[in-house]
Amino acid sequence: MAVAAIWISIVLFSSGLGLSIVIRRVVEAHIDHDLLDHARELVDLVELDAAQRPIVTRHLSDPRFSPARSGMYWQVILQNGSSARSPSLQDDLFLSFTPDDGSSSNVTTLTNVEGPTGPLRMIRTVSEPSRLGQPLEVRIGADERLISDEMQHLNLTLVAMLGFMALAMVGTAYAQVVYGLRPLQRMGRAIVDVRSGKTTLLPEDLPGEIMPLVTELNGMITANLTMVDRARVLAGNFAHALKTPLAILDEEAARLRASGQEHHARALSEQCSRMALLINYQTARAKASGIANAGACSLLADVLRSVINTYSRFGPGHERRFDVEGPTDLVVACDTNDLTELIGNLLDNAAKWARDRVVISIQDLEGTVLITVEDDGPGIPVEHRSRVFDVGTRLDDTKPGTGLGLAIARDLISLYDGRLWIENSRMGGAALKLALKKKASLSSS
Numbered sequence: 297m298a299v300a301a302i303w304i305s306i307v308l309f310s311s312g313l314g315l316s317i318v319i320r321r322v323v324e325a326h327i328d329h330d331l332l333d334h335a336r337e338l339v340d341l342v343e344l345d346a347a348q349r350p351i352v353t354r355h356l357s358d359p360r361f362s363p364a365r366s367g368m369y370w371q372v373i374l375q376n377g378s379s380a381r382s383p384s385l386q387d388d389l390f391l392s393f394t395p396d397d398g399s400s401s402n403v404t405t406l407t408n409v410e411g412p413t414g415p416l417r418m419i420r421t422v423s424e425p426s427r428l429g430q431p432l433e434v435r436i437g438a439d440e441r442l443i444s445d446e447m448q449h450l451n452l453t454l455v456a457m458l459g460f461m462a463l464a465m466v467g468t469a470y471a472q473v474v475y476g477l478r479p480l481q482r483m484g485r486a487i488v489d490v491r492s493g494k495t496t497l498l499p500e501d502l503p504g505e506i507m508p509l510v511t512e513l514n515g516m517i518t519a520n521l522t523m524v525d526r527a528r529v530l531a532g533n534f535a536h537a538l539k540t541p542l543a544i545l546d547e548e549a550a551r552l553r554a555s556g557q558e559h560h561a562r563a564l565s566e567q568c569s570r571m572a573l574l575i576n577y578q579t580a581r582a583k584a585s586g587i588a589n590a591g592a593c594s595l596l597a598d599v600l601r602s603v604i605n606t607y608s609r610f611g612p613g614h615e616r617r618f619d620v621e622g623p624t625d626l627v628v629a630c631d632t633n634d635l636t637e638l639i640g641n642l643l644d645n646a647a648k649w650a651r652d653r654v655v656i657s658i659q660d661l662e663g664t665v666l667i668t669v670e671d672d673g674p675g676i677p678v679e680h681r682s683r684v685f686d687v688g689t690r691l692d693d694t695k696p697g698t699g700l701g702l703a704i705a706r707d708l709i710s711l712y713d714g715r716l717w718i719e720n721s722r723m724g725g726a727a728l729k730l731a732l733k734k735k736a737s738l739s740s741s
Contacts, residue, residue, distance in 0.1 A: 300469045304462055312458045319454075320447050324417070327438050328406060331419045334358060334370065335404075335434045339423055342372050342380070342432060349378040350432070360384075365413050367439035375430045385412065391435040408440075415440040479503045483510065490517065535575045542568050542575075593735045594632040596665065597624040600656065603636055607643045616647050622658035628665050629733040630712050638708050641701035642669040642728045649673035649725060660734070667730040670721035681718040705730075 334356055341352045350372050355361070360368040361382045371391045373379040385391070389412040404421040411418070418437030425432060479502050489495045497514045500507070546568050553561035604618045628635065639656075646654045650671035659666040676684060685706040709716045714732045721727040 297466075297470055297473060301466050304465050304469070308458045308462050308465075312454055315454060316447070316451055319450055320443070323443055323446055323450075327417065327443060328419065330358070331417075331436050331438060332404070332421075334361075335419055335421050335436045338370055338372060338434050338436065339421075339425060339432060342425070342428070344428060348374075348376065350374055350380045352380055356382075365389075367413060367442050368437075369412065369416070370434065370436040373433040373435070374428070375432075391416075391418065391437060409437070411437060411439060413439055413441075417443070479506055487513075496521070538571070538575055542572055593627050594630050594635045596626045596628055596635075596658065596667075599632060599635045599639060600624055603640050603643055604656075607640070607647055616650050617653045618643075619653065619655045620658070621655060623660055624658060626658065626660055626665050627735040629735050630714075634708050634711075635732075638705050638730060639667065639669070641705040642667075642730065644701055645669075645728065646671040646673075646726070653723065655723070663734055665732050665734045667732070668727055669730070670723060670727035671725040672721070672723035673725035675720060675724060676718055676726045684718070685716075702728075 337356060338352065341354060341356075342350050343353055345351050352372070356370070358368065360366050361370060361384050364384055364386050366384045369382050369385050369389070369391060371379060371381040371385065381390075391411070392409065404419065406417075406419050409416050409418050416437040417440055418435060420433065420435050422431055422433045424430065483498065483502060483506065486495065486498045490498065497517060498510045500510060500514075502510055545564060549561045549564040549568065552558075552564065600620060604620070608616070608618055630638070643654065643656070646669050650673045652672060654669065654671050657668045657670070659668075685702050706716055709730065709732075712732060714730065716728070716730050719727045719729060
Protein backbone atom coordinates (compact mmCIF):
# COMPACT_ATOMS: atom_id res chain seq x y z
CA MET A 297 0.00 0.00 0.00
CA ALA A 298 2.88 2.38 0.77
CA VAL A 299 4.49 1.69 -2.62
CA ALA A 300 1.12 2.09 -4.35
CA ALA A 301 0.50 5.40 -2.57
CA ILE A 302 3.98 6.69 -3.49
CA TRP A 303 3.59 5.59 -7.12
CA ILE A 304 0.12 7.15 -7.42
CA SER A 305 1.47 10.40 -5.91
CA ILE A 306 4.39 10.49 -8.36
CA VAL A 307 2.16 9.82 -11.37
CA LEU A 308 -0.47 12.38 -10.36
CA PHE A 309 2.16 14.99 -9.48
CA SER A 310 3.82 14.53 -12.87
CA SER A 311 0.43 14.67 -14.58
CA GLY A 312 -0.53 17.79 -12.63
CA LEU A 313 2.75 19.49 -13.51
CA GLY A 314 2.28 18.66 -17.18
CA LEU A 315 -1.32 19.83 -17.13
CA SER A 316 -0.30 23.09 -15.43
CA ILE A 317 2.27 23.77 -18.16
CA VAL A 318 -0.22 22.98 -20.92
CA ILE A 319 -2.92 25.12 -19.28
CA ARG A 320 -0.51 28.05 -18.89
CA ARG A 321 0.33 27.84 -22.58
CA VAL A 322 -3.37 27.79 -23.41
CA VAL A 323 -3.96 30.84 -21.17
CA GLU A 324 -1.01 32.67 -22.73
CA ALA A 325 -2.24 31.82 -26.22
CA HIS A 326 -5.73 33.04 -25.29
CA ILE A 327 -4.35 36.35 -23.94
CA ASP A 328 -2.13 36.76 -27.02
CA HIS A 329 -5.16 36.20 -29.23
CA ASP A 330 -7.17 38.78 -27.27
CA LEU A 331 -4.31 41.29 -27.43
CA LEU A 332 -4.00 40.82 -31.18
CA ASP A 333 -7.76 41.36 -31.59
CA HIS A 334 -7.56 44.53 -29.48
CA ALA A 335 -4.60 45.71 -31.58
CA ARG A 336 -6.67 45.35 -34.75
CA GLU A 337 -9.53 47.11 -32.96
CA LEU A 338 -7.18 50.01 -32.09
CA VAL A 339 -6.03 50.34 -35.69
CA ASP A 340 -9.66 50.75 -36.73
CA LEU A 341 -10.39 53.26 -33.94
CA VAL A 342 -7.38 55.57 -34.42
CA GLU A 343 -8.10 58.92 -36.14
CA LEU A 344 -6.06 62.10 -36.60
CA ASP A 345 -7.05 65.37 -35.01
CA ALA A 346 -6.45 68.81 -36.51
CA ALA A 347 -2.86 68.82 -35.29
CA GLN A 348 -2.20 65.43 -36.95
CA ARG A 349 -2.04 63.68 -33.60
CA PRO A 350 -3.61 60.22 -33.09
CA ILE A 351 -6.79 59.99 -31.11
CA VAL A 352 -9.06 57.03 -30.28
CA THR A 353 -12.67 57.79 -30.98
CA ARG A 354 -14.03 55.50 -28.19
CA HIS A 355 -12.89 53.11 -25.45
CA LEU A 356 -11.85 49.59 -26.31
CA SER A 357 -14.36 46.81 -25.77
CA ASP A 358 -12.29 45.46 -22.81
CA PRO A 359 -12.91 47.74 -19.79
CA ARG A 360 -9.64 46.67 -18.14
CA PHE A 361 -7.75 49.19 -20.31
CA SER A 362 -9.44 52.08 -18.46
CA PRO A 363 -8.50 51.81 -14.70
CA ALA A 364 -5.09 53.24 -13.82
CA ARG A 365 -2.31 50.64 -13.55
CA SER A 366 -4.80 47.85 -14.20
CA GLY A 367 -2.20 45.67 -15.95
CA MET A 368 -3.79 46.07 -19.41
CA TYR A 369 -2.17 48.80 -21.52
CA TRP A 370 -2.03 50.09 -25.07
CA GLN A 371 -0.18 52.83 -26.91
CA VAL A 372 -0.27 53.96 -30.55
CA ILE A 373 2.60 55.88 -32.21
CA LEU A 374 2.63 57.61 -35.57
CA GLN A 375 5.67 57.94 -37.78
CA ASN A 376 5.92 61.61 -36.90
CA GLY A 377 6.44 60.65 -33.22
CA SER A 378 3.09 61.71 -31.85
CA SER A 379 1.30 59.09 -29.75
CA ALA A 380 -1.81 58.22 -27.74
CA ARG A 381 -2.12 55.88 -24.78
CA SER A 382 -4.71 54.02 -22.75
CA PRO A 383 -6.16 55.59 -19.59
CA SER A 384 -4.51 52.81 -17.61
CA LEU A 385 -1.05 54.15 -18.50
CA GLN A 386 -1.85 57.64 -17.16
CA ASP A 387 0.44 60.50 -18.14
CA ASP A 388 3.68 59.26 -16.58
CA LEU A 389 3.82 55.69 -17.93
CA PHE A 390 5.09 54.49 -21.25
CA LEU A 391 5.42 51.20 -23.10
CA SER A 392 9.08 51.02 -24.06
CA PHE A 393 10.10 49.21 -27.22
CA THR A 394 12.81 49.77 -29.83
CA PRO A 395 11.40 48.85 -33.25
CA ASP A 396 13.59 47.09 -35.75
CA ASP A 397 12.40 49.29 -38.56
CA GLY A 398 9.86 52.00 -37.86
CA SER A 399 9.02 52.36 -41.56
CA SER A 400 8.06 48.72 -42.07
CA SER A 401 4.41 47.77 -42.38
CA ASN A 402 2.34 44.74 -41.44
CA VAL A 403 4.87 43.64 -38.84
CA THR A 404 3.60 41.81 -35.71
CA THR A 405 5.97 40.97 -32.84
CA LEU A 406 5.31 39.17 -29.52
CA THR A 407 7.81 39.95 -26.78
CA ASN A 408 8.28 40.11 -23.02
CA VAL A 409 9.36 43.46 -21.67
CA GLU A 410 9.49 45.28 -18.35
CA GLY A 411 6.18 47.10 -18.12
CA PRO A 412 4.96 49.94 -15.92
CA THR A 413 3.79 47.54 -13.19
CA GLY A 414 6.06 44.52 -13.72
CA PRO A 415 6.92 42.01 -16.46
CA LEU A 416 4.67 42.59 -19.46
CA ARG A 417 3.60 40.33 -22.30
CA MET A 418 3.36 42.76 -25.23
CA ILE A 419 2.36 42.61 -28.87
CA ARG A 420 3.76 45.23 -31.26
CA THR A 421 2.23 45.55 -34.68
CA VAL A 422 2.95 48.09 -37.45
CA SER A 423 0.42 48.81 -40.15
CA GLU A 424 -0.32 51.61 -42.62
CA PRO A 425 -4.03 52.45 -42.77
CA SER A 426 -4.93 54.30 -45.93
CA ARG A 427 -6.99 56.86 -44.07
CA LEU A 428 -4.00 57.94 -41.99
CA GLY A 429 -1.54 58.17 -44.81
CA GLN A 430 1.40 57.08 -42.66
CA PRO A 431 2.57 53.97 -40.68
CA LEU A 432 0.94 53.36 -37.32
CA GLU A 433 2.65 51.37 -34.57
CA VAL A 434 0.41 49.72 -31.95
CA ARG A 435 1.84 48.48 -28.64
CA ILE A 436 -0.58 46.54 -26.47
CA GLY A 437 0.19 44.31 -23.52
CA ALA A 438 -0.94 42.53 -20.37
CA ASP A 439 0.92 42.05 -17.06
CA GLU A 440 2.36 38.60 -16.43
CA ARG A 441 0.73 38.82 -13.00
CA LEU A 442 -2.67 38.58 -14.67
CA ILE A 443 -1.60 35.24 -16.13
CA SER A 444 -0.05 34.20 -12.78
CA ASP A 445 -3.25 35.10 -10.90
CA GLU A 446 -5.29 33.13 -13.37
CA MET A 447 -2.90 30.18 -13.14
CA GLN A 448 -2.97 30.32 -9.34
CA HIS A 449 -6.73 29.77 -9.32
CA LEU A 450 -6.45 27.05 -11.95
CA ASN A 451 -3.57 25.33 -10.09
CA LEU A 452 -5.50 25.35 -6.82
CA THR A 453 -8.45 23.75 -8.58
CA LEU A 454 -6.11 21.25 -10.25
CA VAL A 455 -4.42 20.37 -6.94
CA ALA A 456 -7.78 19.86 -5.24
CA MET A 457 -9.03 17.62 -8.05
CA LEU A 458 -5.81 15.59 -8.25
CA GLY A 459 -5.69 15.31 -4.45
CA PHE A 460 -9.21 13.97 -4.40
CA MET A 461 -8.29 11.61 -7.24
CA ALA A 462 -5.21 10.42 -5.29
CA LEU A 463 -7.30 9.72 -2.19
CA ALA A 464 -9.89 7.90 -4.29
CA MET A 465 -7.24 5.80 -6.03
CA VAL A 466 -5.41 4.94 -2.80
CA GLY A 467 -8.73 4.13 -1.11
CA THR A 468 -9.74 1.95 -4.06
CA ALA A 469 -6.37 0.19 -4.01
CA TYR A 470 -6.71 -0.40 -0.26
CA ALA A 471 -10.22 -1.79 -0.67
CA GLN A 472 -9.02 -4.01 -3.51
CA VAL A 473 -6.11 -5.33 -1.45
CA VAL A 474 -8.30 -5.97 1.60
CA TYR A 475 -10.95 -7.71 -0.49
CA GLY A 476 -8.33 -9.64 -2.44
CA LEU A 477 -6.64 -10.88 0.74
CA ARG A 478 -9.85 -12.03 2.43
CA PRO A 479 -9.46 -15.60 1.07
CA LEU A 480 -5.94 -15.71 2.54
CA GLN A 481 -7.26 -14.47 5.88
CA ARG A 482 -9.90 -17.17 5.78
CA MET A 483 -7.20 -19.68 4.91
CA GLY A 484 -5.13 -18.44 7.86
CA ARG A 485 -8.08 -18.94 10.22
CA ALA A 486 -8.58 -22.42 8.77
CA ILE A 487 -4.92 -23.26 9.45
CA VAL A 488 -5.41 -22.11 13.06
CA ASP A 489 -8.45 -24.41 13.29
CA VAL A 490 -6.36 -27.30 11.95
CA ARG A 491 -3.59 -26.62 14.45
CA SER A 492 -6.09 -26.37 17.31
CA GLY A 493 -7.74 -29.66 16.35
CA LYS A 494 -11.10 -28.11 15.46
CA THR A 495 -10.82 -29.39 11.89
CA THR A 496 -8.47 -31.76 10.14
CA LEU A 497 -8.24 -30.23 6.64
CA LEU A 498 -8.46 -26.80 5.00
CA PRO A 499 -11.74 -25.86 3.26
CA GLU A 500 -11.88 -26.48 -0.49
CA ASP A 501 -14.34 -23.71 -1.42
CA LEU A 502 -11.63 -21.04 -1.70
CA PRO A 503 -10.85 -19.06 -4.90
CA GLY A 504 -9.14 -20.93 -7.70
CA GLU A 505 -6.01 -18.78 -7.42
CA ILE A 506 -5.05 -20.32 -4.06
CA MET A 507 -6.62 -23.75 -4.47
CA PRO A 508 -3.33 -25.33 -5.67
CA LEU A 509 -1.75 -24.18 -2.39
CA VAL A 510 -4.73 -25.48 -0.37
CA THR A 511 -4.57 -28.81 -2.18
CA GLU A 512 -0.85 -29.17 -1.45
CA LEU A 513 -1.32 -28.24 2.22
CA ASN A 514 -4.20 -30.70 2.62
CA GLY A 515 -2.07 -33.36 0.99
CA MET A 516 0.80 -32.61 3.36
CA ILE A 517 -1.52 -32.67 6.40
CA THR A 518 -3.03 -35.99 5.30
CA ALA A 519 0.41 -37.44 4.64
CA ASN A 520 1.65 -36.31 8.06
CA LEU A 521 -1.37 -37.77 9.85
CA THR A 522 -0.95 -41.03 7.94
CA MET A 523 2.74 -41.11 8.75
CA VAL A 524 2.09 -40.44 12.46
CA ASP A 525 -0.56 -43.16 12.63
CA ARG A 526 1.74 -45.57 10.85
CA ALA A 527 4.59 -44.71 13.19
CA ARG A 528 2.40 -45.32 16.23
CA VAL A 529 1.29 -48.68 14.84
CA LEU A 530 4.86 -49.63 14.00
CA ALA A 531 6.03 -48.59 17.47
CA GLY A 532 3.33 -50.74 19.06
CA ASN A 533 4.14 -53.69 16.81
CA PHE A 534 7.83 -53.25 17.47
CA ALA A 535 7.30 -53.19 21.25
CA HIS A 536 5.04 -56.23 21.09
CA ALA A 537 7.52 -58.11 18.92
CA LEU A 538 10.36 -57.45 21.37
CA LYS A 539 8.47 -58.48 24.49
CA THR A 540 8.56 -62.21 23.65
CA PRO A 541 12.35 -62.33 23.02
CA LEU A 542 12.87 -60.33 26.22
CA ALA A 543 10.73 -62.77 28.18
CA ILE A 544 12.76 -65.68 26.80
CA LEU A 545 16.02 -63.94 27.73
CA ASP A 546 14.67 -63.23 31.20
CA GLU A 547 13.83 -66.93 31.63
CA GLU A 548 17.29 -67.77 30.42
CA ALA A 549 18.73 -65.48 33.10
CA ALA A 550 16.64 -67.29 35.71
CA ARG A 551 18.01 -70.67 34.55
CA LEU A 552 21.56 -69.31 34.69
CA ARG A 553 20.93 -68.07 38.22
CA ALA A 554 19.53 -71.50 39.20
CA SER A 555 22.61 -73.21 37.79
CA GLY A 556 24.88 -71.07 39.95
CA GLN A 557 26.03 -68.61 37.28
CA GLU A 558 24.93 -65.56 39.25
CA HIS A 559 27.31 -63.12 37.55
CA HIS A 560 26.11 -63.95 34.01
CA ALA A 561 22.50 -64.09 35.13
CA ARG A 562 22.70 -60.64 36.72
CA ALA A 563 24.31 -59.08 33.62
CA LEU A 564 21.71 -60.61 31.34
CA SER A 565 18.84 -59.59 33.62
CA GLU A 566 20.10 -55.99 33.86
CA GLN A 567 20.29 -55.66 30.08
CA CYS A 568 16.81 -57.14 29.68
CA SER A 569 15.45 -54.66 32.23
CA ARG A 570 17.13 -51.78 30.46
CA MET A 571 15.74 -52.89 27.07
CA ALA A 572 12.25 -53.19 28.55
CA LEU A 573 12.62 -49.74 30.07
CA LEU A 574 13.66 -48.19 26.77
CA ILE A 575 10.85 -49.94 24.89
CA ASN A 576 8.26 -48.67 27.35
CA TYR A 577 9.71 -45.17 27.17
CA GLN A 578 9.81 -44.96 23.38
CA THR A 579 6.32 -46.47 23.10
CA ALA A 580 4.89 -43.87 25.48
CA ARG A 581 6.75 -41.09 23.68
CA ALA A 582 5.52 -42.21 20.25
CA LYS A 583 1.96 -42.32 21.52
CA ALA A 584 2.24 -38.78 22.90
CA SER A 585 3.81 -37.48 19.68
CA GLY A 586 0.85 -38.70 17.73
CA ILE A 587 -1.55 -36.70 19.88
CA ALA A 588 0.37 -33.51 20.60
CA ASN A 589 0.27 -32.08 17.11
CA ALA A 590 -3.52 -32.05 17.10
CA GLY A 591 -3.35 -28.89 19.24
CA ALA A 592 -6.37 -29.79 21.34
CA CYS A 593 -7.18 -27.92 24.55
CA SER A 594 -8.02 -29.16 28.02
CA LEU A 595 -9.93 -27.77 30.96
CA LEU A 596 -7.52 -27.88 33.87
CA ALA A 597 -10.24 -28.56 36.49
CA ASP A 598 -11.35 -31.79 34.81
CA VAL A 599 -7.81 -33.14 34.53
CA LEU A 600 -6.92 -32.24 38.12
CA ARG A 601 -10.10 -33.85 39.46
CA SER A 602 -9.41 -37.07 37.55
CA VAL A 603 -5.74 -37.32 38.50
CA ILE A 604 -6.22 -36.45 42.18
CA ASN A 605 -9.05 -38.96 42.50
CA THR A 606 -6.80 -41.64 41.08
CA TYR A 607 -3.69 -40.91 43.14
CA SER A 608 -5.56 -40.30 46.38
CA ARG A 609 -7.00 -43.84 46.26
CA PHE A 610 -4.15 -45.96 44.95
CA GLY A 611 -0.40 -46.26 45.48
CA PRO A 612 1.49 -44.04 47.89
CA GLY A 613 -0.99 -41.24 47.30
CA HIS A 614 -3.72 -42.74 49.44
CA GLU A 615 -1.69 -41.83 52.52
CA ARG A 616 -1.12 -38.22 51.41
CA ARG A 617 -3.26 -35.12 51.42
CA PHE A 618 -3.71 -33.29 48.09
CA ASP A 619 -4.53 -29.57 48.16
CA VAL A 620 -5.27 -27.33 45.17
CA GLU A 621 -4.63 -23.58 45.20
CA GLY A 622 -5.50 -20.99 42.55
CA PRO A 623 -7.99 -20.90 39.64
CA THR A 624 -8.73 -24.27 38.06
CA ASP A 625 -11.21 -23.06 35.43
CA LEU A 626 -8.40 -22.36 32.97
CA VAL A 627 -7.95 -23.89 29.52
CA VAL A 628 -4.45 -24.93 28.46
CA ALA A 629 -3.13 -25.78 25.00
CA CYS A 630 -2.56 -29.46 25.64
CA ASP A 631 -4.36 -32.67 24.77
CA THR A 632 -6.38 -34.04 27.70
CA ASN A 633 -4.59 -37.41 27.69
CA ASP A 634 -1.18 -35.75 27.54
CA LEU A 635 -2.06 -33.28 30.29
CA THR A 636 -3.30 -36.16 32.43
CA GLU A 637 -0.01 -37.98 31.81
CA LEU A 638 2.01 -34.84 32.63
CA ILE A 639 0.27 -33.94 35.89
CA GLY A 640 -0.04 -37.61 36.81
CA ASN A 641 3.72 -38.14 36.54
CA LEU A 642 4.38 -35.04 38.63
CA LEU A 643 1.85 -36.10 41.29
CA ASP A 644 3.26 -39.63 41.31
CA ASN A 645 6.74 -38.29 41.94
CA ALA A 646 5.52 -35.92 44.67
CA ALA A 647 3.39 -38.61 46.37
CA LYS A 648 6.36 -41.00 46.57
CA TRP A 649 8.58 -38.44 48.30
CA ALA A 650 6.05 -36.46 50.38
CA ARG A 651 5.67 -37.13 54.07
CA ASP A 652 2.10 -35.89 54.49
CA ARG A 653 1.05 -33.27 51.96
CA VAL A 654 1.15 -32.45 48.24
CA VAL A 655 0.06 -28.99 47.01
CA ILE A 656 -0.93 -28.21 43.42
CA SER A 657 -0.98 -24.45 42.83
CA ILE A 658 -2.12 -22.74 39.61
CA GLN A 659 -1.18 -19.24 38.47
CA ASP A 660 -2.83 -17.41 35.58
CA LEU A 661 -0.02 -15.45 33.93
CA GLU A 662 -0.18 -13.44 30.72
CA GLY A 663 -0.81 -16.06 28.04
CA THR A 664 0.66 -18.81 30.26
CA VAL A 665 -0.64 -21.15 32.92
CA LEU A 666 1.92 -22.07 35.59
CA ILE A 667 1.21 -25.35 37.44
CA THR A 668 3.37 -26.09 40.51
CA VAL A 669 3.38 -29.48 42.22
CA GLU A 670 5.27 -29.37 45.55
CA ASP A 671 5.69 -31.71 48.47
CA ASP A 672 7.01 -31.66 52.02
CA GLY A 673 9.59 -34.38 51.40
CA PRO A 674 13.39 -34.22 51.47
CA GLY A 675 13.61 -32.33 48.18
CA ILE A 676 15.95 -32.81 45.22
CA PRO A 677 19.55 -31.56 45.51
CA VAL A 678 20.51 -28.92 42.96
CA GLU A 679 23.25 -31.09 41.47
CA HIS A 680 20.73 -33.87 40.71
CA ARG A 681 17.91 -31.75 39.27
CA SER A 682 18.98 -32.15 35.67
CA ARG A 683 19.62 -35.91 36.04
CA VAL A 684 16.12 -36.77 37.20
CA PHE A 685 14.81 -36.06 33.69
CA ASP A 686 17.06 -38.72 32.15
CA VAL A 687 15.52 -42.03 31.14
CA GLY A 688 15.71 -44.62 33.92
CA THR A 689 17.29 -42.31 36.52
CA ARG A 690 16.19 -43.06 40.10
CA LEU A 691 17.71 -41.19 43.03
CA ASP A 692 16.52 -43.82 45.52
CA ASP A 693 16.11 -47.44 44.46
CA THR A 694 14.03 -48.17 47.55
CA LYS A 695 11.21 -46.07 46.17
CA PRO A 696 8.84 -47.72 43.67
CA GLY A 697 9.03 -46.62 40.04
CA THR A 698 10.75 -47.12 36.71
CA GLY A 699 12.53 -43.78 36.25
CA LEU A 700 10.39 -42.97 33.21
CA GLY A 701 7.80 -40.54 34.63
CA LEU A 702 9.79 -37.31 34.59
CA ALA A 703 11.58 -38.25 31.35
CA ILE A 704 8.24 -38.74 29.61
CA ALA A 705 6.95 -35.50 31.15
CA ARG A 706 9.99 -33.64 29.83
CA ASP A 707 9.44 -34.94 26.28
CA LEU A 708 5.69 -34.30 26.42
CA ILE A 709 6.13 -30.68 27.50
CA SER A 710 8.58 -30.04 24.65
CA LEU A 711 5.88 -31.04 22.15
CA TYR A 712 3.71 -28.15 23.38
CA ASP A 713 6.50 -25.53 23.57
CA GLY A 714 6.19 -25.50 27.36
CA ARG A 715 8.71 -25.62 30.20
CA LEU A 716 9.36 -28.00 33.08
CA TRP A 717 11.85 -27.27 35.84
CA ILE A 718 12.53 -27.87 39.54
CA GLU A 719 12.76 -25.39 42.41
CA ASN A 720 12.60 -25.57 46.19
CA SER A 721 9.19 -26.09 47.75
CA ARG A 722 7.69 -23.75 50.30
CA MET A 723 7.28 -26.83 52.49
CA GLY A 724 10.91 -27.85 52.30
CA GLY A 725 10.61 -30.46 49.55
CA ALA A 726 10.74 -30.21 45.76
CA ALA A 727 8.57 -27.96 43.59
CA LEU A 728 8.10 -29.14 40.00
CA LYS A 729 6.91 -26.25 37.86
CA LEU A 730 5.03 -26.77 34.59
CA ALA A 731 4.35 -23.85 32.19
CA LEU A 732 1.87 -24.27 29.32
CA LYS A 733 0.22 -21.88 26.88
CA LYS A 734 -3.18 -20.57 27.89
CA LYS A 735 -6.27 -20.70 25.69
CA ALA A 736 -9.26 -18.38 26.03
CA SER A 737 -11.81 -21.19 26.05
CA LEU A 738 -12.50 -24.62 24.67
CA SER A 739 -14.79 -23.19 21.99
CA SER A 740 -12.07 -20.80 20.75
CA SER A 741 -9.81 -23.70 19.94
